[in-house]
Amino acid sequence: MIGKRLILLFIAVILVLTGCTVQQQTFAPLEAGEMRVHFLDVGQGDSILLQLPDGKAMLIDGGNREDGKEVVRYIKSTGIEKLDYLVATHPHEDHIGGLIEVIRRIPAGKIYMPKVTHTTKTFTELVEEVINKGQKFHRARAGIIICDGSSLRIEILAPAEDKYEKLNNYSAVVKVEYKGVGMLFMGDAEHESERQMDTSRLSAQVLKVGHHGSSTATSRDFLHRVNPVYAVISAGKGNDYGHPHEETLKLLRDEGVQVLRTDEMGTIVMTTDGNSITVEK
Ligand SMILES: [Zn+2]
Numbered sequence: 057m058i059g060k061r062l063i064l065l066f067i068a069v070i071l072v073l074t075g076c077t078v079q080q081q082t083f084a085p086l087e088a089g090e091m092r093v094h095f096l097d098v099g100q101g102d103s104i105l106l107q108l109p110d111g112k113a114m115l116i117d118g119g120n121r122e123d124g125k126e127v128v129r130y131i132k133s134t135g136i137e138k139l140d141y142l143v144a145t146h147p148h149e150d151h152i153g154g155l156i157e158v159i160r161r162i163p164a165g166k167i168y169m170p171k172v173t174h175t176t177k178t179f180t181e182l183v184e185e186v187i188n189k190g191q192k193f194h195r196a197r198a199g200i201i202i203c204d205g206s207s208l209r210i211e212i213l214a215p216a217e218d219k220y221e222k223l224n225n226y227s228a229v230v231k232v233e234y235k236g237v238g239m240l241f242m243g244d245a246e247h248e249s250e251r252q253m254d255t256s257r258l259s260a261q262v263l264k265v266g267h268h269g270s271s272t273a274t275s276r277d278f279l280h281r282v283n284p285v286y287a288v289i290s291a292g293k294g295n296d297y298g299h300p301h302e303e304t305l306k307l308l309r310d311e312g313v314q315v316l317r318t319d320e321m322g323t324i325v326m327t328t329d330g331n332s333i334t335v336e337k
Pocket of ligand 1: 101102148150151244267268
């Protein structure tokens with residue numbers, strides 16, 4: 057009797073321990089021709105992993121410095137051994153911090169970043185890490201095509217100019233189009249950059265909302281031009297900035313957009329065959 061109890065207790069402890077440290081993937085394995093996008097829960101920050109339908113992988117941002125190890129572990133848990141494309145949207149810590157560990161641990165193909173520098177230690181270390189690996193930065197700017205296949209196209213829609221007052225507006229904005237499905241990843245781009253983006257390229261079913269749902273991003277006009285079905289907001293629970301802002305949430309509600317938030321749902325995973333989109337969790 058006692059033996060049985062001990063075994064049950066032992067199993068319970070194991071479950072609790074693994075539950076805390078290993079985020080089990082409960083969704084189906086990726087089928088040929090499917091694309092999967094993981095909006096990682098990195099608290100107040102951004103990190104998005106894309107398993108592309110051609111078997112390649114892409115990472116947009118890596119969360120804060122302390123998220124690096126977890127981002128690396130998550131990427132490896134999907135079976136990815138190389139990141140073919142890596143985008144550092146802009147030099148703020150909550151986007152590039154975790155990339156230092158990622159670049160250290162996982163081979164990267166092309167690394168994209170907007171042409172802007174920052175004075176922080178994190179930025180300097182990222183640049184050093186890239187140089188140490190014998191890599192270089194490719195400039196992220198509106199008009200750059202990352203991939204142009206028959207059914208998959210990845211392009212950069214912003215920044216459109218060389219100088220901005222706010223660092224957020226230097227954000228590399230990435231548009232991924234797979235057959236009939238479009239996804240738009242905004243980084244922290246705000247109103248000024250939104251106004252400059254080519255309307256003919258904006259339409260997307262999934263919008264990774266700019267700047268963690270701040271009211272300084274996602275104008276009503278911009279939202280109309282994108283006309284998404286899903287809006288994904290990456291933000292930390294109880295963050296100091298009050299993200300996502302109520303104005304943004306109200307706007308998205310008013311426009312009938314389905315809002316998915318990492319601060320409420322944890323990591324959000326979507327799978328698409330190029331026609332329909334399934335939200336795995
Ligand atoms: Zn940010």
